[in-house]
Amino acid sequence: MKLTTVLFLLLLVSVGSSAAPSRWRKRVHEPCKRLVFYFHDVIYNGQNAQNATSAIVGAPSWGNNTILAGQNHFGDVVVFDDPITMDNNFHSPSVGRAQGFYLYDKRDIFTAWLGFSFVFNSTEHKGTINFAGADPLMNKTRDISVIGGTGDFFMTRGIATIMTDAFEGEVYFRLRVDIKLYECW
Amino acid sequence: MKLTTVLFLLLLVSVGSSAAPSRWRKRVHEPCKRLVFYFHDVIYNGQNAQNATSAIVGAPSWGNNTILAGQNHFGDVVVFDDPITMDNNFHSPSVGRAQGFYLYDKRDIFTAWLGFSFVFNSTEHKGTINFAGADPLMNKTRDISVIGGTGDFFMTRGIATIMTDAFEGEVYFRLRVDIKLYECW
Amino acid sequence: MKLTTVLFLLLLVSVGSSAAPSRWRKRVHEPCKRLVFYFHDVIYNGQNAQNATSAIVGAPSWGNNTILAGQNHFGDVVVFDDPITMDNNFHSPSVGRAQGFYLYDKRDIFTAWLGFSFVFNSTEHKGTINFAGADPLMNKTRDISVIGGTGDFFMTRGIATIMTDAFEGEVYFRLRVDIKLYECW
Numbered sequence: 182m183k184l185t186t187v188l189f190l191l192l193l194v195s196v197g198s199s200a201a202p203s204r205w206r207k208r209v210h211e212p213c214k215r216l217v218f219y220f221h222d223v224i225y226n227g228q229n230a231q232n233a234t235s236a237i238v239g240a241p242s243w244g245n246n247t248i249l250a251g252q253n254h255f256g257d258v259v260v261f262d263d264p265i266t267m268d269n270n271f272h273s274p275s276v277g278r279a280q281g282f283y284l285y286d287k288r289d290i291f292t293a294w295l296g297f298s299f300v301f302n303s304t305e306h307k308g309t310i311n312f313a314g315a316d317p318l319m320n321k322t323r324d325i326s327v328i329g330g331t332g333d334f335f336m337t338r339g340i341a342t343i344m345t346d347a348f349e350g351e352v353y354f355r356l357r358v359d360i361k362l363y364e365c366w
Numbered sequence: 367m368k369l370t371t372v373l374f375l376l377l378l379v380s381v382g383s384s385a386a387p388s389r390w391r392k393r394v395h396e397p398c399k400r401l402v403f404y405f406h407d408v409i410y411n412g413q414n415a416q417n418a419t420s421a422i423v424g425a426p427s428w429g430n431n432t433i434l435a436g437q438n439h440f441g442d443v444v445v446f447d448d449p450i451t452m453d454n455n456f457h458s459p460s461v462g463r464a465q466g467f468y469l470y471d472k473r474d475i476f477t478a479w480l481g482f483s484f485v486f487n488s489t490e491h492k493g494t495i496n497f498a499g500a501d502p503l504m505n506k507t508r509d510i511s512v513i514g515g516t517g518d519f520f521m522t523r524g525i526a527t528i529m530t531d532a533f534e535g536e537v538y539f540r541l542r543v544d545i546k547l548y549e550c551w
Numbered sequence: 552m553k554l555t556t557v558l559f560l561l562l563l564v565s566v567g568s569s570a571a572p573s574r575w576r577k578r579v580h581e582p583c584k585r586l587v588f589y590f591h592d593v594i595y596n597g598q599n600a601q602n603a604t605s606a607i608v609g610a611p612s613w614g615n616n617t618i619l620a621g622q623n624h625f626g627d628v629v630v631f632d633d634p635i636t637m638d639n640n641f642h643s644p645s646v647g648r649a650q651g652f653y654l655y656d657k658r659d660i661f662t663a664w665l666g667f668s669f670v671f672n673s674t675e676h677k678g679t680i681n682f683a684g685a686d687p688l689m690n691k692t693r694d695i696s697v698i699g700g701t702g703d704f705f706m707t708r709g710i711a712t713i714m715t716d717a718f719e720g721e722v723y724f725r726l727r728v729d730i731k732l733y734e735c736w
Binding site for chain 3: 410412421422423424430431432443445446447463465466467481482483485493494496498513514515516517520521551
C-alpha cells in the first residue's frame with residue numbers, strides 16, 4: 182500500500198469525524214418528522230351537553246363557568262377532550278384525542294395559553310405528543326412548543342404551527358396543527 | 367514503524383470518530399438515570415381539612431369545588447402538594463413534595479392531564495424535576511414527559527411511567543412513578 | 552512525505568474526532584445565550600380594574616375569585632398578562648408580555664407553580680420562550696425550566712432563575728428573570 186492510499190484513507194476518516202457537526206446543522210433546518218392534523222372544539226354553553234367537547238372550569242370574578250366572559254374572555258379556563266382528524270371534516274373518523282386546557286389571558290385582544298397532549302391509539306400512531314405555549318389567536322399562524330412525547334413519539338421535541346381553520350360564533354372552532362419535529366429518537 | 371501499524375492506528379481513529387453516533391444510539395435505549403418514587407394525594411372533600419394535600423379549584427358549571435363532579439369528574443381542576451416517599455407507605459419519611467395540578471378531561475372515562483414538579487430538598491437529592499402529559503388513569507401504566515429539571519436534575523429530559531399503586535374511594539390515591547431520564551447533563 | 556508527518560496528521564484527526572465530547576462538556580457549563588428581564592404583576596382585587604394585569608380564576612371551596620384565599624393562597628389559580636421590561640421600572644417601555652398562569656400550591660408556606668410564555672414582538676426579539684416549574688417564592692432565588700421556544704428562540708432550552716425584586720402587599724409584585732439558555736439552535 183502506498184502512502185497516497187493511506188492519506189486518502191485519512192481523508193475519509195477526517196470527513197467521518199465531522200459527521201457530528203453536519204448532523205447538527207441539518208437538525209436545525211429540516212424536521213425529522215412532519216405531521217398535519219385538525220382538531221375540533223365544541224364549548225359547552227349550557228345548551229349543547231350532547232355535543233360539547235370542552236367546558237369552562239375557571240373564570241374571573243366578573244364571569245361564570247357557563248358563558249365565556251367579556252373582555253375577550255380574559256381569565257376563562259377551558260378543559261377539553263377534542264377529536265383529532267386527518268382532514269378538516271368534523272365527521273371524519275378520529276385518529277386520537279387532543280386533551281388538556283387553554284386559558285384566555287389578555288383583556289384587549291383574544292389570546293390564549295395552551296397545555297395539552299395529542300393522545301393517539303390508532304393503527305398508524307401510538308403514543309402521545311405534549312404541547313405548551315402562547316396562542317395569540319388573532320394571528321393567522323402561531324407557533325407553540327412540542328415539549329415531549331411518548332410511544333411512537335418518544336422524547337420528541339419540535340414546533341407546532343397552529344392555524345384557526347374555521348369557527349362558528351363562540352361555540353365551535355377547528356384548529357389545523359402542523360407539527361414539525363426536530364428531535365426524533 | 368510499519369504501514370500495518372499506521373493502518374491499525376487509523377482503525378482506532380476511525381472507531382473513535384464514530385463515538386458520537388454510537389452514543390446517540392445508546393442514548394435511545396438506556397436511561398442515564400433511573401429513579402422510583404411514590405406520591406400520595408388526599409383530596410379535600412369538605413371534611414378532611416387536617417389531612418388533605420390537594421383541593422378542587424376549578425369545576426364545570428354542573429360541579430363545585432367541594433365534591434368531584436359527575437361524568438368522570440370532567441372539568442375538575444385539582445391543585446396538590448403531595449408528599450413523595452421512597453416506598454409505598456404513606457407514613458414513610460417524605461423525601462420531597464409533588465406540587466402542581468391535574469385536571470380531569472374526559473366525560474366517558476377517567477382521564478387526567480398533569481403539570482407538576484417533584485421538589486427535592488434532602489441529603490440525597492436537591493433540585494426539581496418537571497413533568498407534563500396525559501394520564502389515562504384507567505390504563506395500568508401510562509407515560510408522561512419529563513420536560514426539564516434544575517439543581518441535581520439540571521436540564522434533564524425523559525419519560526415517567528406512572529402506575530396507580532392504590533386508591534381509597536375518591537379521597538386517596540397513591541401513584542408509583544418510575545422516572546427514566548435519557549438526557550443527563 | 553514521512554511517516555512522522557502521517558502520524559502528526561493522525562493526531563490532528565484524533566483531536567478532531569473528540570470534538571463532539573468536548574462540545575458536550577462545554578454545553579454543560581456555559582449558557583449559549585443569557586437574557587435578563589423584569590415582569591410586573593398587578594392582581595385584580597375588586598377595585599383596580601384599570602391597572603390589573605392578572606385575575607384569580609380558580610380558588611378552593613373556602614376561597615373566591617376576588618380575594619386571595621387564606622392558608623397562603625393555597626389553591627388560588629391566577630391568569631396573567633404582565634408587561635416585560637428591561638429594567639425594574641414598571642413605567643419603562645415594555646418589550647413583550649409574560650402570559651400564562653400561576654397557582655399557589657402549599658398550605659403552610661407561599662409556593663407557586665408556573666406555566667407561562669414570554670411573548671416578544673420588538674425590534675430586538677421576535678418569538679416566544681416557554682417556561683414551567685415550581686416557584687418556592689420564599690426562597691431568594693428559584694430555578695424553573697425553559698421548556699421550549701419559537702422564532703428567535705426556536706427550540707431553545709435552559710434554566711430561568713427567578714427573584715422577587717419587589718412587592719406591595721398582595722396586589723403588586725415584580726419578578727427579575729435571569730434566563731440562561733443551554734440549547735440554542
